[in-house]
Amino acid sequence: MSGRRPADVAIAGGGIIGCFVAYYLAKRGLKPVVIEATGIGSQASGRAAGIITPSWGPVPRELLRLHAATLRMHAQLARELPNLTGIDYGYELIPHVRLVLTAEGVNALKRWRSERLAEGATVEWLSPADARRAVPYLSAEPIGGTLSEIEPQCDAFEFVRAVARAARLAGTAFISGKVSGAAMSGGRVTAFNVEDGSQISAGSFVVAMGPWSGLASKWLGVRVPVEPQRGQLFTLSEGSDPTRGAKIGVWAWDTSGFILPKRIGGTIIGTTREDGVGFDRGVTAEGRRAVVANARKLASEISAPSIVAERACLRPVSADGNPLIGRVPGLDNAYLATGHGGNGIHFGPITGLAVAELISEGKPGTDLSAFDPERFVHAGAARGA
Numbered sequence: 001m002s003g004r005r006p007a008d009v010a011i012a013g014g015g016i017i018g019c020f021v022a023y024y025l026a027k028r029g030l031k032p033v034v035i036e037a038t039g040i041g042s043q044a045s046g047r048a049a050g051i052i053t054p055s056w057g058p059v060p061r062e063l064l065r066l067h068a069a070t071l072r073m074h075a076q077l078a079r080e081l082p083n084l085t086g087i088d089y090g091y092e093l094i095p096h097v098r099l100v101l102t103a104e105g106v107n108a109l110k111r112w113r114s115e116r117l118a119e120g121a122t123v124e125w126l127s128p129a130d131a132r133r134a135v136p137y138l139s140a141e142p143i144g145g146t147l148s149e150i151e152p153q154c155d156a157f158e159f160v161r162a163v164a165r166a167a168r169l170a171g172t173a174f175i176s177g178k179v180s181g182a183a184m185s186g187g188r189v190t191a192f193n194v195e196d197g198s199q200i201s202a203g204s205f206v207v208a209m210g211p212w213s214g215l216a217s218k219w220l221g222v223r224v225p226v227e228p229q230r231g232q233l234f235t236l237s238e239g240s241d242p243t244r245g246a247k248i249g250v251w252a253w254d255t256s257g258f259i260l261p262k263r264i265g266g267t268i269i270g271t272t273r274e275d276g277v278g279f280d281r282g283v284t285a286e287g288r289r290a291v292v293a294n295a296r297k298l299a300s301e302i303s304a305p306s307i308v309a310e311r312a313c314l315r316p317v318s319a320d321g322n323p324l325i326g327r328v329p330g331l332d333n334a335y336l337a338t339g340h341g342g343n344g345i346h347f348g349p350i351t352g353l354a355v356a357e358l359i360s361e362g363k364p365g366t367d368l369s370a371f372d373p374e375r376f377v378h379a380g381a382a383r384g385a
């Protein structure tokens, strides 16, 4: 960093969260530096399904409250980022059909629909016959379903690339390196220590290391209870893609299987939710079997040989399911932006903006109280942990 203006903010982690924090800081005239261990967007942020939806698995209620504002941000970014960067990240709005295959699923889907209607969205209820008409390839006998056109999607890797390029154009520096500790003085962080022996000094520090964020517990002296959860996704060959080019996302609401045609990268099926596998990012035969079995409930023509590409990545899952966004308890100039579970692509923009506002203006424009890292300090103290 010698010879250059020192950074105002050092960010550990160049996934979607770290890149959005950097983008909104740089837009405010601050100079961020992102330190990334394995490549920008090389982990979950670049491998996710890229759905910007209020129904991607269990979304905590506190996050759902930010959904409408986040959708508006995504629509604005879809105009802004391709213009700024020349990167088309495959943003598009396609219809989604959600199907219930068991009686137990009906009430849950009806509840989901009422919530969306209350937000002003149009979500049609489908009879079994309507569902079969909407999804001609359907092999299952659905009990009911919904049809909506309220969720955008994108290619996650191109999205991170666009945000990173926009951040760079606005003045962010990117450094390859693995942050391995923090230097402290007088209740403040003064530098991130990097594994190669260098130190990155800055005025403020952000930990956005996704599922690896727990490692910062030692450096910062606070609990950062974030664990990896593996998810596997598979791409279908053109010949065995049941959608035959029809742009409609189809979900088995009860089993969380989905078939999703993407403008970039073909049609994908997913996914698994595997806890307790540590940082193992390998695709497994068992994962493939489970995902194919769920997809076959929707389209019986899908089989293991239909798969032409596979990937696995790690969701950063916090102890209570909500992200940790805010100041590190007891430290004036350190912040956490992590623990977004299966929703980081969706809530990346609002997280980045809120953290940038918190650092530059002392107060976020969004109420972050539900995500305050402080909640784990008290939970730990109460249990004597």
Ligand SMILES: Cc1cc2nc3c(=O)[nH]c(=O)nc-3n(C[C@H](O)[C@H](O)[C@H](O)COP(=O)(O)OP(=O)(O)OC[C@H]3O[C@@H](n4cnc5c(N)ncnc54)[C@H](O)[C@@H]3O)c2cc1C
Binding pocket: 012, 013, 014, 015, 016, 017, 018, 035, 036, 037, 038, 039, 040, 041, 042, 043, 044, 045, 046, 047, 048, 049, 050, 051, 052, 053, 056, 177, 178, 179, 180, 208, 209, 210, 211, 212, 229, 230, 231, 232, 233, 270, 271, 312, 313, 314, 315, 316, 337, 338, 339, 340, 341, 342, 343, 344, 345, 346, 347
């Ligand atoms: C199969 C699957 C599908 C998904 N689909 C969706 C979806 O459709 N929509 C959605 O909203 N979300 C989805 N998600 C969730 C989403 O991918 C994550 O919530 C999001 O990517 C988390 O972003 P992040 O920046 O916090 O973490 P990451 O993407 O993990 O980025 C953290 C970065 O920090 C770096 N790092 C780690 N340790 C260090 C260190 N010591 N020093 C420097 N750098 C370090 C890593 O290399 C990494 O690049 C999906 C997840 C999975 C697994």
